[in-house]
Amino acid sequence: MLKYLLMLGSFLPLCVALNAQVSEGGLPIGLQKVATTGSAPFQYSPAVYVLSKPNVVAAKNEDSANDSKGAYRVGLNVPVSITMNNSGTWTLLPDGTRVWRLIISGKDALALGLYFSEAVQIPAGGKLFAYNENGKQVLGAYSSATDDFQAMEMVQGEKMYLEYSAPAWVQEIPVFTIREVVYFYRGVEEHVNAFVNDETVHEKAGTCEVDVACSEGNNWADQIKSVVHYTFNDGTSTYVCSASTINNTANDCKPYILTAWHCGERVAGQSIATWVWYWKYQKSTCAPGSGNYTDPSKGSKTMTGGMVRASAGNGTLNNPPGPYEVAGSDFYLVQLNAQPPASYDVYYAGWDRTNNPSESGVGIHHPAGSAKKISTYTDDLESETFNGGATNAHWRVFWATTTNGHGVTEGGSSGSPIFNSYGRIVGQLSGGASACTANGAGQGTGPDKRDLYGKFSFDWDQNGSTANAQLKPWLDPSGSGVTSLAGLATPCAITPNAPVAEFIANPTTISVGGTSQFTDQSTGTPSNWSWVITPATGWSFVGGTNANSQNPQVTFTAGGQYTVELTVSNSAGSDAELKINYIYVTTATSPCTATSAYCDEFIQKVMLEAINNETGCNNYTNYNLSATLIKGQSYDITIIPQISGGLPGSAYIGDEIAAWIDFNGDFDFDDPNERIAFVSIVAGSSLVFNFTVPSNAVTGVVKMRARIVFNSTQGGEGPIEPCGNTNYGEVEDYNIILSNSLGLEQNHLDAVSIYPNPAMDEVKIDLSGIANESISLELLDMTGKIIRTQQPISGSVAVFDLSTVAKGSYQIRISDGTVQRMARIVKL
Numbered sequence: 020m021l022k023y024l025l026m027l028g029s030f031l032p033l034c035v036a037l038n039a040q041v042s043e044g045g046l047p048i049g050l051q052k053v054a055t056t057g058s059a060p061f062q063y064s065p066a067v068y069v070l071s072k073p074n075v076v077a078a079k080n081e082d083s084a085n086d087s088k089g090a091y092r093v094g095l096n097v098p099v100s101i102t103m104n105n106s107g108t109w110t111l112l113p114d115g116t117r118v119w120r121l122i123i124s125g126k127d128a129l130a131l132g133l134y135f136s137e138a139v140q141i142p143a144g145g146k147l148f149a150y151n152e153n154g155k156q157v158l159g160a161y162s163s164a165t166d167d168f169q170a171m172e173m174v175q176g177e178k179m180y181l182e183y184s185a186p187a188w189v190q191e192i193p194v195f196t197i198r199e200v201v202y203f204y205r206g207v208e209e210h211v212n213a214f215v216n217d218e219t220v221h222e223k224a225g226t227c228e229v230d231v232a233c234s235e236g237n238n239w240a241d242q243i244k245s246v247v248h249y250t251f252n253d254g255t256s257t258y259v260c261s262a263s264t265i266n267n268t269a270n271d272c273k274p275y276i277l278t279a280w281h282c283g284e285r286v287a288g289q290s291i292a293t294w295v296w297y298w299k300y301q302k303s304t305c306a307p308g309s310g311n312y313t314d315p316s317k318g319s320k321t322m323t324g325g326m327v328r329a330s331a332g333n334g335t336l337n338n339p340p341g342p343y344e345v346a347g348s349d350f351y352l353v354q355l356n357a358q359p360p361a362s363y364d365v366y367y368a369g370w371d372r373t374n375n376p377s378e379s380g381v382g383i384h385h386p387a388g389s390a391k392k393i394s395t396y397t398d399d400l401e402s403e404t405f406n407g408g409a410t411n412a413h414w415r416v417f418w419a420t421t422t423n424g425h426g427v428t429e430g431g432s433s434g435s436p437i438f439n440s441y442g443r444i445v446g447q448l449s450g451g452a453s454a455c456t457a458n459g460a461g462q463g464t465g466p467d468k469r470d471l472y473g474k475f476s477f478d479w480d481q482n483g484s485t486a487n488a489q490l491k492p493w494l495d496p497s498g499s500g501v502t503s504l505a506g507l508a509t510p511c512a513i514t515p516n517a518p519v520a521e522f523i524a525n526p527t528t529i530s531v532g533g534t535s536q537f538t539d540q541s542t543g544t545p546s547n548w549s550w551v552i553t554p555a556t557g558w559s560f561v562g563g564t565n566a567n568s569q570n571p572q573v574t575f576t577a578g579g580q581y582t583v584e585l586t587v588s589n590s591a592g593s594d595a596e597l598k599i600n601y602i603y604v605t606t607a608t609s610p611c612t613a614t615s616a617y618c619d620e621f622i623q624k625v626m627l628e629a630i631n632n633e634t635g636c637n638n639y640t641n642y643n644l645s646a647t648l649i650k651g652q653s654y655d656i657t658i659i660p661q662i663s664g665g666l667p668g669s670a671y672i673g674d675e676i677a678a679w680i681d682f683n684g685d686f687d688f689d690d691p692n693e694r695i696a697f698v699s700i701v702a703g704s705s706l707v708f709n710f711t712v713p714s715n716a717v718t719g720v721v722k723m724r725a726r727i728v729f730n731s732t733q734g735g736e737g738p739i740e741p742c743g744n745t746n747y748g749e750v751e752d753y754n755i756i757l758s759n760s761l762g763l764e765q766n767h768l769d770a771v772s773i774y775p776n777p778a779m780d781e782v783k784i785d786l787s788g789i790a791n792e793s794i795s796l797e798l799l800d801m802t803g804k805i806i807r808t809q810q811p812i813s814g815s816v817a818v819f820d821l822s823t824v825a826k827g828s829y830q831i832r833i834s835d836g837t838v839q840r841m842a843r844i845v846k847l
């Protein structure tokens with residue numbers, strides 16, 4: 020053959036030279052009796068993240084000066100950066116279930132809460148829980164079906180237990196970063212009292228307050244259901260206010276919540292992803308004063324997040340306000356990301372926008388973060404200008420003494436509704452001077468002093484001319500012009516639309532014996548699901564699922580392509596989604612073979628992220644080196660050739676260089692976009708190739724192949740291919756770890772190579788691809804029984820003798836004392 024020499028000199032220097040949080044129920048493994056190789060119930064020592072204790076004394080001194088009818092501070096936000104990769108302990112159960120646990124500890128805290136940097140992403144099949152030390156309070160399970168959330172409600176006590184578990188077939192781990200832990204130091208006493216052992220925590224509200232379970236609430240049952248307690252973060256602190264769900268003229272239960280602008284001073288269009296809303300936080304019995312502290316008031320019906328739709332802060336009425344004033348009539352309207360579940364028994368309160376003063380009614384609220392209270396007025400409301408702000412934009416109210424107390428308002432009551440005698444909202448609390456005792460909330464306060472509520476009539480359309488400064492466009496979307504509206508109890512009589520079918524599976528390319536998780540993504544609220552997989556054999560539903568499950572799991576036992584159809588239906592109709600040849604099940608266990616006979620030209624160097632491999636010619640080599648690539652990200656790979664006897668970067672005209680990555684894990688390189696590099700050498704050819712990892716690539720370890728061949732009319736092999744033998748050139752294989760996101764690091768033990776697999780007499784575990792550290796190895800059968808152990812490992816390659824074990828499937832467990840990896844092998 021005739022080869023024309025080129026020198027790609029530019030590469031010589033390289034040769035020497037990075038939304039609703041509704042619990043699904045269930046019990047975390049840490050609170051179950053689980054049979055393990057150790058003791059039962061399931062116990063081990065989870066890692067503990069100890070918070071730096073905030074300066075509570077200084078906070079309380081500030082509170083004594085700042086507490087008023089405004090937002091009521093209850094917690095201090097401690098900055099952290101906690102992920103499942105940098106914190107916690109992983110444990111593997113005999114059935115292959117992986118369990119991650121972490122204890123977050125804040126000394127002397129009444130409760131702890133969490134704020135996340137982004138929406139928590141939980142893979143299908145996984146479950147996330149949080150619970151307190153005695154197990155009386157359990158949040159979760161949260162799963163792939165849970166609406167997006169960026170906050171977690173408070174968990175009683177100074178220790179919060181986090182636990183994630185997933186069956187063996189789930190390869191991914193959740194993606195989240197905890198950016199702040201809320202250290203609750205006051206104002207949550209009644210809430211957490213439901214979960215303590217001794218039940219000695221007294222309520223925080225004043226002794227004159229009246230529980231909604233008292234006779235004063237007998238005629239206000241629906242209105243009581245509408246009032247919401249919520250926590251929100253503002254700067255370095257967490258506060259509480261009150262609010263109410265509210266009806267609109269469409270009577271469609273759109274999840275609107277009305278509260279006060281001065282609670283966080285929000286404006287329309289603002290996301291409030293870290294806010295937590297609490298329903299049914301109230302007593303079930305009545306006791307005057309503080310004698311009702313042993314009545315649990317769990318308030319565990321929660322949701323998170325939402326979007327501000329309209330706000331006095333977007334208007335022009337007294338905006339910007341002066342010191343100690345509020346913008347306009349001091350309102351904003353929130354729309355939650357989803358409807359509260361029917362089990363929350365939510366009432367969407369009615370309203371009256373006539374500006375007619377009511378002669379009697381009630382205010383319902385959460386004073387000082389306490390369980391729901393009711394205050395009664397029996398004199399006409401009067402118009403008033405609040406703190407020198409917008410003229411007559413507020414209602415003035417004086418509270419009456421009633422059978423069980425003299426209900427007033429306190430800090431934390433802000434944003435709560437005031438109802439007229441017809442049970443309709445006419446305003447939301449801005450502030451005032453009422454208190455249980457004379458001067459009890461500062462000089463000039465007392466039970467006979469007034470409170471002020473922003474007028475609903477001003478909220479309606481008086482704060483500004485745009486939709487983001489008015490209630491009108493949102494609460495009267497049809498423009499009916501009604502001046503008052505009755506409330507609406509759930510469930511709402513909504514005519515459903517026919518659903519639209521949609522689904523995904525993960526993975527869609529698997530080996531025989533693998534399991535795929537199907538996830539329903541249909542819209543339109545289907546109530547029935549029917550799955551059909553063709554052909555009808557070679558697979559089975561597993562994990563307790565069947566053809567009518569919403570999110571079934573399917574194990575495939577025969578190679579081939581499978582077509583999947585999902586039909587969804589509800590009372591309004593049905594729809595079907597058909598995906599032809601959607602699941603590909605491969606019988607291969609390793610990539611196709613490839614090598615060369617002569618090393619006239621070879622690959623001198625490969626560089627891709629952590630891979631920086633400089634070698635001579637070996638015809639074919641499977642290098643136990645790896646690089647971690649993030650799905651959806653772009654990378655450069657450099658492949659430098661060399662002619663035998665020449666210098667690095669030398670090549671022949673007619674040499675071809677290419678590289679492939681098995682992105683879908685089917686052990687071949689012929690799928691679209693799997694060839695990531697190609698060049699036919701001419702003068703000036705670049706040896707740097709850019710590619711993007713497909714976002715739908717599998718998660719885990721796959722193979723990358725780099726190859727050089729000679730393609731010429733005089734003795735060449737033809738166009739370069741990933742498989743087969745050639746006369747000239749070289750082939751090199753590497754490991755690629757495909758990951759989900761920039762925040763998700765892979766288990767470094769994935770770089771360990773196990774071969775051959777399947778095996779006959781022995782299997783080797785090559786540890787040369789990881790840092791020098793103490794590694795233990797165990798060979799287990801599929802029930803989890805340990806057959807052989809090697810610890811510690813000396814040298815870079817360990818060997819398990821399989822000559823005396825029966826044919827079948829086994830597991831190899833690799834551990835560095837902190838993290839583990841399980842790998843399945845087959846004995847032939």
